[in-house]
Amino acid sequence: MKRALPTLLLHGVLVAGALLTLAPLLWMVSASFMPDGEANTFPPRLLPSAPTVRHYLDLFLRLDLGRQFANSTLVAVLSTLISLIVNSMAGYAFAKLRFGGRERTFRLLLVALVIPAQVCMLPLFLELKAMGLVNTYAGAIIPFMAGVFGIFMIRQYALSLPDELLDAARVDGAGEFRIYWAIVLPVIRPILVTLAVFVFLSAWNDFMWPLIVLSDEAKYTLPVALAGLSSEHVQDTELMMAGSVVTVLPVVLLFLLLQRAYLRGVMMGSVKG
Amino acid sequence: MKGTVEVRQHRAGWAFVAPALVLIGVFFFVPVLAGLVLSFTDFDIYAVGRPDFARFVGLRNYVQALGNPMFWKALGNTLFFVLVGGPLSVAASLVAALLVSSKLTRFPGLFRSIFFMPVVTTLVAVAIVWRYLYQPQYGLLNWALGGLGIRPVDWLGDSHWAMLAIILLAVWKNFGYNMLIFVAGLQSVPEELYEAAELDGASPWSRFVHVTLPSLGPTFLFVGVMTMLGNFQLFAEPYVMTQGGPLKATTTVVMLMYDEGFRWWRMGMGSAIAFVLFVIMLAGTLLQMRLQREGRS
Numbered sequence: 001m002k003r004a005l006p007t008l009l010l011h012g013v014l015v016a017g018a019l020l021t022l023a024p025l026l027w028m029v030s031a032s033f034m035p036d037g038e039a040n041t042f043p044p045r046l047l048p049s050a051p052t053v054r055h056y057l058d059l060f061l062r063l064d065l066g067r068q069f070a071n072s073t074l075v076a077v078l079s080t081l082i083s084l085i086v087n088s089m090a091g092y093a094f095a096k097l098r099f100g101g102r103e104r105t106f107r108l109l110l111v112a113l114v115i116p117a118q119v120c121m122l123p124l125f126l127e128l129k130a131m132g133l134v135n136t137y138a139g140a141i142i143p144f145m146a147g148v149f150g151i152f153m154i155r156q157y158a159l160s161l162p163d164e165l166l167d168a169a170r171v172d173g174a175g176e177f178r179i180y181w182a183i184v185l186p187v188i189r190p191i192l193v194t195l196a197v198f199v200f201l202s203a204w205n206d207f208m209w210p211l212i213v214l215s216d217e218a219k220y221t222l223p224v225a226l227a228g229l230s231s232e233h234v235q236d237t238e239l240m241m242a243g244s245v246v247t248v249l250p251v252v253l254l255f256l257l258l259q260r261a262y263l264r265g266v267m268m269g270s271v272k273g
Numbered sequence: 274m275k276g277t278v279e280v281r282q283h284r285a286g287w288a289f290v291a292p293a294l295v296l297i298g299v300f301f302f303v304p305v306l307a308g309l310v311l312s313f314t315d316f317d318i319y320a321v322g323r324p325d326f327a328r329f330v331g332l333r334n335y336v337q338a339l340g341n342p343m344f345w346k347a348l349g350n351t352l353f354f355v356l357v358g359g360p361l362s363v364a365a366s367l368v369a370a371l372l373v374s375s376k377l378t379r380f381p382g383l384f385r386s387i388f389f390m391p392v393v394t395t396l397v398a399v400a401i402v403w404r405y406l407y408q409p410q411y412g413l414l415n416w417a418l419g420g421l422g423i424r425p426v427d428w429l430g431d432s433h434w435a436m437l438a439i440i441l442l443a444v445w446k447n448f449g450y451n452m453l454i455f456v457a458g459l460q461s462v463p464e465e466l467y468e469a470a471e472l473d474g475a476s477p478w479s480r481f482v483h484v485t486l487p488s489l490g491p492t493f494l495f496v497g498v499m500t501m502l503g504n505f506q507l508f509a510e511p512y513v514m515t516q517g518g519p520l521k522a523t524t525t526v527v528m529l530m531y532d533e534g535f536r537w538w539r540m541g542m543g544s545a546i547a548f549v550l551f552v553i554m555l556a557g558t559l560l561q562m563r564l565q566r567e568g569r570s
Contacts, residue, residue, distance in 0.1 A: 007377045014372055018387045021445070025390065027413060028402045040411045090293035098279070099286025105294070112301055116506055116554060118527055119547045120304035122534045123311055126321070127304055146296035170278070176285035205395045207509045208527075212535055223397035227513050230401045237405050244398035255393040259386060262393075266450060267457045 025248070032056070032241035039237040055242035065246065067218060068225040072204055073250075075137060075221055079144035079203040080196050086146045088192060091154025092184050096161060097176070106155075112148045117209075125212055139213040140221065144203045150195050153268055157191035158184065194265035197258050204251055222247045312544035321538055334545035344546065346521055347529045348553075350436060354525070355504045355557075358440040363496055365448040370455030371485075385456070389449035396446065400513040403442045404429065407514075429515050432522035439510045439523055447503070451496045458492030459485070494565045498558050505554050526550045 027046070031039040032055060034048040059065040093099070094106050124143075125134065133139040161184065169179045185192070207223045214220055220228070226243050233239055255262060312334055314320075320327040338344050369388050373381045391399065406413045407428035415425040428438040462485060470480045508527040511517055517524035526546060534543030 003377065010372065010375060010377055011379070014378065014384050017369065017372070018384055021387055021391060021449075023413075024399065024402050024406060024445070025394070027406070028399075031405075039405065040408075042411055042416070044411055044413050044416050086292045086296060089289045093286045093289035097282050097286035097289060099283040102286060105290065109294075109297065112297065114555065114558070115301075115305055116502065116547075116551055118506060118530060119308055119544075119551050120301055122530075122540050122543050122547065123304035123307035124300060125535075126311075126324075126540065127300075127307070129321075142296075142300050145300075146293040148297065151293060176281070176289075180289070201393055205393075205397075207397050207512075208531070212531075223395055223509075226401065227397050230404075230513065240401055240405070244395075244402050247395045247398040251393050251395060252390065255390070256386075259389075263385075263389070263453060266453050 025252075028241050028244050028248075031238055032245045034238050036236075036238060039241065040235075055236075055239045056246070058239060059242055059246060063229065065222075065225065065243065068220050068222050069246065071137070071219060072222040072247075075140045075210070076200050076203040078137070079141050080200045082141070082145045083147060083150055083199045084192055084196055087150035087195060088154050088185065088188065089180065090146070091151045092158045092180060092188070094151065095155045095158035096163070096166060096184075109148050109151065113152075117143070121209070121212060128213065134213055135215045135219060137219065140210050140219075141203075143209055144199055147199070150199065153195055153198075153265065154188065154191060156268060157188055161187060190261065190264075193258060193261040194268075197254065197262040198265055200254065201251055201262075308544045308547060311541055312548050314541045316540040316544075318538035321540070327541070330541070334542045335549065338542065338545050338549060343521070343524070344526075344529065347524045347526045350521075350523060351505060351507060351525045351527075353436055354440060354443075354507050355501055357437075358443050359497070359500050359504050361440065362444045362448055362500060363451060363493075365444055366451030366496070367455050369448060369452040370459060373452070374456055374459045385453070388452055391446045392449045394446070396509045397513055399446060400442065400510050403438075403445075404514050407438055430519055432518075432520040435515055435519060435522045439507075439514065442510060442514075443504070443507075447500075451500065454496055455489070455492060458489045462488040490565065490569060494561060497561050501557050501561065502554055505550060505557070 030047055033051040033053070034045065035050055035052055035054075038045055038048060094102060128134050128139045128142070133142070165183065165187075166179055169183055174182070204221075205223065206221075207227070210221045210224050211227070214224060217225070217228070226240075226247055229243055230240055313329055313331060314327045315330045315333070316324075316327040372378065373384045373388070378384070405411075407415075409415060409425050409427045409430065412428075414428070419425065426434055428434050466484045466488070467480060470484050475483065506527055507525045508531065511523040511525060511528060512531075515523045517528050527550070530543050530546040530550070533539045533546060
C-alpha cells in the first residue's frame, strides 16, 4: 500500500498531460461546429451553443475544398504506391541479392540522409520546369517516389529473410522478379504497411514542396489551400477550424487504424543511430 | 553453372535498385550538385526564362549573404529556435517517456498514443489552430493563464514572445516522436543495473542520474541530432502564423531562402543561403557527436 500515493500522483500527471495534449485538437473540433462568431467571445466557449455543420457545407459547396481534398488524396496515394514498389525492390536487393558494388552504392545513398531537402529545392524546381513538370501532380509526387530512409527500412527487415527460402525457389527455376513478387513481398508485408503509413503521412502533411511546385489553385493540396484560406478568412475562426478538421482527420484516423505498424517504424528509425 | 547464377544475380540486383537509383540520382543528387553550381552564379528572374543569361560570380552570393544583416537576424532566430526549442522538446519527451514507462502506469499504450497524436497531424492545420489559441483577447491560452492570475500576453504580435510561442507549438507537435524513441531506449536498460543500485540503497533520483541517464547516451545523441536537424529547417510554422514577423522576429533561414528563391527569383542567392545552412547543420551534427564521445570517456 506504500505505493498508493505515488501511483495516484503519477496518474494525475499523466491525465493532465493527456488533456493538455488533446486540448488544441478538441477545441478545433468543437469550434468547427460553433455558429458564426462564437469562437471569438470572452470568456471563450468550450462547446458550441447550437452545433452547426454550416462551415463544413461552406467549405465544400462554396469554397470547393473537395477539389483540394481529392488532390491531396491523389498525391498521397500515388506517392505511397510508387514508393512501395521502388523502395521495396531496392531495399530487398541491397539486403539479399549479391551484386558487385552493392555496399559502395548503399553507402553512397546513406549520404543523402545528412543533406537537408532544402538544398535541392531551388534547382529541383528549375529541373522540373525544364521538364514541364511544374504545376503538375507528377511534380508534387516526385520527391516521395523513392526515399533513402524507406530503402533502409526495407533492407533492415529483409536482412532476416532466410537465404535457403530464396535459394530453394531458384533451384525450382523461379526468376528473380518472381521470387521478389511471390515470395519476398508477402513475407515483408508488415514493414510494407509501416512504409506505406510513413509515406502517406509525409505526402499528405507536406507543405513547402507543394507550395513551391503547384501554382494553380485547382491543383493545390489541402495544406497549401488551407494556408491560403487562412490569410483570406482570418476572421472566420469557425470556418478555419472546420478546414483544419478536414485536413487533419484522415491522417489521425489512419494513425489510429495502423498505429502499431507506424510506431514500429519510428522505433526502427532510432536503430540506425 | 555457378558462374551463370552469379551473373544472373548481379544483373537482377542492379535491375532491382535501378529505379530507386535513377529517381534519387535525377531528383536529389543532381539538384544538390546543381544547387552548389547555382550558388556561384547570379541566376535571377531573367535566367529563369533564359538559363544562359546566368554568369559565374564566384563567391559573391556568399559574401553578400554573410554581409546582409537580415541573414544574421534569420540565423539568430533559427539558432534561438534550435538552442531553446530543441532542449525543451527533448526534456518534454524524456519526461513523457519516463511517465509512460513506469511500472506503476496503467494503460501505458493509451497514454503513448495520445502523446503521439500531435506528431501525425498536419502542421499547417495545427499551426492555424494554435494561431487562434494564441489570440490575445479571445484565445484559450490567455484565458487559462488569466485563471492563474497571469496578465494577457500578445503571443504572436509581440516580437519578444513570438518565437517562444512558435517553440511551444513545436514542442507540443513533436515531443511524442522522441518520447517513443526514449521509451525504446529505456526498455533496453538492463534490469540488473536497477536491482544492483536498489540493493546499494540508491534513491530513485540517484538511480535516474547514475543508471538511467548514462544508459540512454546513444539515444540522447540520436534524438539530439535528429531534433537539431529538424529544427534548423523551421519554415511552415512562422509562414502560417506570423509571416516571419513581428519585426522579423520569426524570420528563419529557410524562409529567407524561400523568399530569395521563389519570391524574388534570385536562385543563386537562395542556393548560397541553403548551402550555408547545410554547412552549419553539418557542423552542429559533428559537434554533438564529439561532445557525446568526450562525455563517455
